[in-house]
Amino acid sequence: MRTPPSLLLAESESRHADAEWSRHALEVIQNDQRRSADTHLLRLDLPALVGIDLYLKDESTHPTGSLKHRLARSLFLFGICNGRIRGDTAIVEASSGSTAISEAYFARLLGLPFHAVMSAATSTEKIHEIERQAGTCHLVADGKGIYAAAEALAAELNGVYLDQFTYAERATDWRGNNNIAESIFEQMSREPHPVPAWIAMSAGTGGTTATIGRYIRYRRFATRLCVADPEYSAFFEAYADGNLQATCDRASRIEGIGRPRVEPSFVPNVIDRMMRVPDAVSLAAMRVLSRRLGRRVGGSTGTNFFALCVLASRMKAEGVQGSLVSLICDGGDRYGRTYYDDGWIAAQGFDLAPHERALEAFLAHGQKLG
Numbered sequence: 001m002r003t004p005p006s007l008l009l010a011e012s013e014s015r016h017a018d019a020e021w022s023r024h025a026l027e028v029i030q031n032d033q034r035r036s037a038d039t040h041l042l043r044l045d046l047p048a049l050v051g052i053d054l055y056l057k058d059e060s061t062h063p064t065g066s067l068k069h070r071l072a073r074s075l076f077l078f079g080i081c082n083g084r085i086r087g088d089t090a091i092v093e094a095s096s097g098s099t100a101i102s103e104a105y106f107a108r109l110l111g112l113p114f115h116a117v118m119s120a121a122t123s124t125e126k127i128h129e130i131e132r133q134a135g136t137c138h139l140v141a142d143g144k145g146i147y148a149a150a151e152a153l154a155a156e157l158n159g160v161y162l163d164q165f166t167y168a169e170r171a172t173d174w175r176g177n178n179n180i181a182e183s184i185f186e187q188m189s190r191e192p193h194p195v196p197a198w199i200a201m202s203a204g205t206g207g208t209t210a211t212i213g214r215y216i217r218y219r220r221f222a223t224r225l226c227v228a229d230p231e232y233s234a235f236f237e238a239y240a241d242g243n244l245q246a247t248c249d250r251a252s253r254i255e256g257i258g259r260p261r262v263e264p265s266f267v268p269n270v271i272d273r274m275m276r277v278p279d280a281v282s283l284a285a286m287r288v289l290s291r292r293l294g295r296r297v298g299g300s301t302g303t304n305f306f307a308l309c310v311l312a313s314r315m316k317a318e319g320v321q322g323s324l325v326s327l328i329c330d331g332g333d334r335y336g337r338t339y340y341d342d343g344w345i346a347a348q349g350f351d352l353a354p355h356e357r358a359l360e361a362f363l364a365h366g367q368k369l370g
């Protein structure tokens with residue numbers, strides 16, 4: 001009997017040697033997620049703001065202490081499902097610290113070596129956290145050098161550069177799958193004003209604001225997205241002037257947000273408004289909020305909280321009622337030697353007192369801000 005002629009021109013097969021490992025790795029990450037709870041949406045008690053409700057989603061309660069826990073999980077899932085991360089892959093990342101802490105956690109869970117490339121200005125608390133998770137830290141003098149250094153290290157180790165600044169916006173399922181936006185709207189659903197008038201957030205990779213902005217559009221909510229930028233960052237100029245080549249020569253003093261270049265994950269088209277907040281004002285707001293909550297929050301949470309209060313103050317002035325939501329990005333434990341040290345604040349030339357007074361007056365009596 002003759003074998004029939006092949007109707008194919010050619011055929012090729014790539015044996016995916018690590019299929020079993022990737023099934024195992026996905027299960028490990030999914031089990032870790034199953035053991036985790038969603039983060040709280042805190043409602044602030046502010047009687048002076050009649051009919052205006054402020055909420056903060058507390059991302060500091062993730063196992064690795066910041067909102068980067070979500071991003072790290074997404075980047076590992078993305079890398080494994082794309083076949084880039086395998087059972088013996090060295091993982092490399094460029095980070096200002098928080099992402100590296102969360103990624104070190106997941107790398108350790110999977111038994112993969114992890115290397116963080118960071119600016120030499122990164123706080124010792126963050127470096128210790130990464131080392132505690134068995135990660136290796138590589139410090140470079142110039143913060144702008146972390147991208148190229150991480151790429152070179154990954155090539156040298158034959159590993160994978162996770163590249164949060166490029167992949168944050170696409171590694172997250174922006175239409176749902178319990179992303180941060182879906183969680184916020186679900187947690188708000190039985191509140192007096194279930195659809196927030198505003199969500200305020202700052203940008204590091206820009207990934208969180210991209211997810212929130214896309215989700216708002218996808219679900220056709222009337223919510224507007226306000227992005228707050230610190231003093232030294234390229235994002236504001238990119239948004240206000242449409243200049244995606246904008247750069248900023250000085251390193252941001254608010255850890256986690258503000259970048260020297262416009263990161264690929266920053267999506268200006270889904271942002272309704274941007275504000276630039278002076279660093280001293282961010283740190284004053286951080287301290288005011290920490291006193292209200294009875295525990296310390298990080299600097300970027302101060303930036304977020306101030307933007308939230310400015311929006312609320314304007315709503316009050318216009319006689320508009322509604323809800324506003326922002327994020328506690330991380331706790332203040334990592335900043336004991338900087339933002340919470342009066343000597344450090346004075347050495348920076350910051351005078352926080354007048355800003356703290358203005359914010360306290362707004363929160364206590366509804367006195368107009370700014």
Ligand SMILES: *Cc1c(COP(=O)(O)O)cnc(C)c1O
Nearest residue numbers: 098203204205206208256300329
């Ligand atoms: C990363 C980060 C942000 C900003 O989040 P992105 O999604 O990267 O824009 C804010 N605060 C802290 C502490 C962060 O680590």
